[in-house]
Amino acid sequence: MDIGAQVASWMDRHHDEVIGWRRHLHSHPELSHMEYRTTEFLASVLKSHGLEPHLFPGTGLMVDIGPASDSRLAFRADMDALPLVESTGLDFASETTGVAHSCGHDVHTVIALALACALNSVQLDIGIRVIFQPAEEVMTGGATDLISFGALQGVDAIYAIHVEPKLKVGKVGIRAGAITSASDVIEIRVKGEGGHSARPHLAADVVYALSKLVVDLPGLLSRRVDPRTGTVLVFGTINAGYAPNAIPDSGVVSGTLRTADIGTWREMRPLVAELVEQVLAPTGVKHELIYNPGVPPVLNDDVATALLASAARDVDQQAVVQAPQSSGGEDFSWYLEHVPGSMARLGCWSGQGPKQDLHQSDLVVDERAIGVGVRLFGSLVQQYSSRSEAFLKH
Incomplete structure (x- = not known):
């Protein structure tokens, strides 16, 4: 069984646990540079699954998985929430007055968390790094801090996803070149x-x-x-x-x-x-x-994006759609100033009712997107593992 299939199997077995993590994060949002409880929670979960996270000064953390190596594949998730009053009416809505996960960062975080835990149960022949970044929503954001703390040391390529409420669950928006502004x-x-x-x-x-x-x-x-x-x-x-x-x-x-x-x-x-x-x-x-x-704009590397598209098709042959170029900003771009990589759009619209938008107090993410994201990244690890030599030559 390849890595992608093993990650998918782990996700099936731990589905309820992962959804519980997401709902905990959603109900306890924290603003940029204030993600102390979030950092503590993530570290606790990682340790309970046999991992040894590295905490950054202030907030944020990362964890290395697989063989010790100077050549790693990295995944980045942002953790911070927005200064909004949530109006979703969800049973697990924000319990923090005036703060809400209305950009889907709780989903990004739990996908990365599940990926790290799943990969720790898999025999890997490449090193993996999962980065949990604070403060994406503000300027100057947390990406530059984490880079200065050594988050990219030994990293050859980096990936991220962002939920897209205009896109149906199961679809993955791919775009080479500029995907944000x-x-x-x-x-x-x-x-x-x-x-x-x-x-x-x-x-x-x-x-x-x-x-x-x-x-x-x-x-x-x-x-x-x-x-x-x-x-x-x-x-x-x-x-x-x-x-x-x-x-x-x-x-x-x-x-x-x-x-x-x-x-x-x-x-x-x-x-x-x-x-x-x-x-x-x-x-x-x-x-x-x-x-x-x-x-700067997020500039998706051609080869990295091709691998991402291949991984998405490995999950579902019909998954890949062309992502539009957005005028929004995203500090994942700072990582791509140093190493190649790519960001994808992850469909999170249920397919019923009106399509919503990011940064709105009533945003509801279909939780089936979490499983899609975990499987996508698991397949990407498999793709990278089998093609890493060609990628490194690129």
């Missing part, structure tokens, strides 16, 4: 000589200046950046003034800038600074650009 936050603060709205010629009108930014800056970017890169700037806040007949002396606008092209992302900051200067120059206001770079 870079996501930066920009804030532009403006100051000018305030005044009476009856005499705008005697003031530097910051409201007018902010309006120019909101309208002109996205348009100018669309003429300076290749449209095939999927680059988009969207402002989410604009604030200035209190009275309709007074020109305020300060204001601020902020938004997100996203792109699917890593080269464009690396050149974006000076371009934005140049265009902001040009837009505001005629208005007479002074400005400050605060540019907060987020994460």
